[in-house]
Amino acid sequence: MNLQEAKEKIQKCLALSDSPNEHEAQTALLMARKLMASYKLSDADLTKTPSSLEVEKRLTSITYSRRRDAWIGALANLIAEKHCCSSCYTHEYNKQTRFVEMIGFPDDLDLCIRAFEYAVYAVHTNIIYRKPAHEMSYALGFINGLKKAYDHQDECEETALVAIIPKEVTEYVKSTVKFLKEEPNERTRAYCATSYSLGVLDGKNHLTKKICKAEEGSA
Template structure:
C-alpha cells in the first residue's frame, strides 16, 4: 500500500516540477504534500527510490555583473525550497553564477521558480519605467525591489511560523548540508550593502505588489509548502 502512495506522490511531484507556475502544477504539489502529511512520509522517503534525485547543483543564473536583487531573490527562494544558495565567481570567464545546491528535484523546482521570478520582476520594472522621471528612477527601482523582496520574505516567514510541519519541510536536509560541506567546504556569509535614498512610495508599492503577485500561489502559501 505504501509503495502505491509513494508512487502517486512521485507522479504528482513530477507534474508539479514540469509546471511550477501553472495552476495544475501547483495543485499537484499541494496534493502531494497533503498525502505526505497524511501518511507521515518525508521527502527523503518519497525520493529514496528515484534514481534521478541525486544531490548536486543547478545554475539559477549567471551574469557579468550580477544585480543585487537577483542574488537576494535567490537567497529567499533557496531557503524555502530546501536548497543551499551559493554565489560563485568564475574569474577566468568573468562571470558570477547563482547556484542552488540540494536534491535534484528541489534544485530543478527552485531554479524554475527563480527564473520565472526574475522575468516577472523585469516585466514589472519595464511597466514602471515610463511612470517615473529619469532623475528619480535609480532610487525608485532599488526601493521598489527592496520592498518587493522584503514582502516576499515576510510571506514565507509568516507561513513558517504558522505551521511547524511547514517549517520542518522547508529545512535544508542534513545530508545536503553534509554533501555541500564535503564538496565546497565552509561557505562565507555575504551581506549586501547598498547606499541609496529610499523612495518610500516605491518601497510601499513593491511591498504591496509582493502580497498580490500570483508568482507564488496564495493557495500554496496558505496551505503547506511552495
Template structure:
C-alpha cells in the same frame, strides 16, 4: 500506514516538481501537504520510501556581474526550497553563477521558481519605468525591489510559522549540508550592502506586488 497513501503523496510531489508554476502543480503540492498532515507523515518518512535521489547543483542564473537583488532573491528562495545558495565566480570565463545545491528535484524546483521570479520582476520594472521621472528612477527601482523582497520573505516566514510540519519540510536536509561540506568545504557568506534613499511609494508597491504574484509560497505549498 497504507503504502497506497505514501505512493499517492509521492506521485503528487512528483507532479508538483514537474510543473511548479502552473495551477496543476500548485494543486498537487497542496494536496500532498494536506495528506501528510492528515496521516501524520513527515517528508522524511515519505522520502524514505523513495529511491535514493542524487544530490547536486543547478545554475539559477549567471552574469558578468549579478545584480544585488538577484543575489538576495536566490538566498530567500534557497532557504525555503531545501537548498543552499552559492555564488560562484568563474574567473576564466569572467562570469558569476548563482547555484542552488540540494537534492536534484529540490534544486530544479528552486531554479524554476527563481527564473520565474526574475522574469516577473523584470516585467514589473519595465512597466514602471515610463511612469517615473529619470531623476527619481534609480532610488525608485531599488526601493521597489527592496519592498518586493521584504514582502516575499515575510510571506515565506508566515507560512513557516503557520505549520510546524511545513517548517520541517523546508529545512535543508542534513545529507545535503554534509555533501556540500565534503565537495566545497566551508564557504564564507558575504553581505550585500545597498545604498538607497528610500522611496516609500515604490517600497509599498513592491510589498503589494509580492502579495499578488503566484510565485509566492501560499500558491506553491498551501
C-alpha cells in the same frame, strides 16, 4: 482526499510544472507546494529517500553582478532555504557577471530552481517600466513580501511546513563552495518608499495569486 490521492495529485502537478506554458507551469508548481505543506510531505516522501541520493550543484539560467540586479543574491538565498537547498555563485576570472547555482538533492532542486527563475521573471516583469533608480527598492520590497508569504504559509496551522536544509547539503557547501550568495550591501538598500511598498505587496501575493486562480477555475 486521502494521503495516496494527495501524492498522486502532487505528482501530476509536478509533471505539469514542466509545461512550456509558463503560467500553467507556475500554477502547478505552487499547487504542488501547497499540497505538500497541507499533508506534511517532503520530496523524499514522493520519490526516493534523501539517503539514497547524492547532493548536486546545478547552474540556473540567472546571472547578475554587483551593478546589475544585485538583489538577486538575497532572492536566491530566500528561495533556496525554503526549498531545502543552498545557493551560491560562480564567475570567470576577472569578470563581473555571476552565475547563480543551487545545491541540494535532485528533487528539491527541481522545485527550487523553477521557483527561483519564476520569481526573478516576476520581479523583472514588474519593474520593466520603473525608473532605474527605483528598481532596487521594488526588488528588495518584493523579497521582503515574499518572505512574509513563505513564513505565513509555513506557520499556518493547516499548512505547517518547516523547510530544513539537510546536513548533507550543508556539509557539501562547507567542503566545496567558494562563493556563497551575497546580501545587498548598503549601496543597494531601498530608498524609494513607494516602490518598496509596491514590491512588498507583490511579493506577499506571489505565492497565492496563481493558486487562487487555479482553484477558482476548478470550482
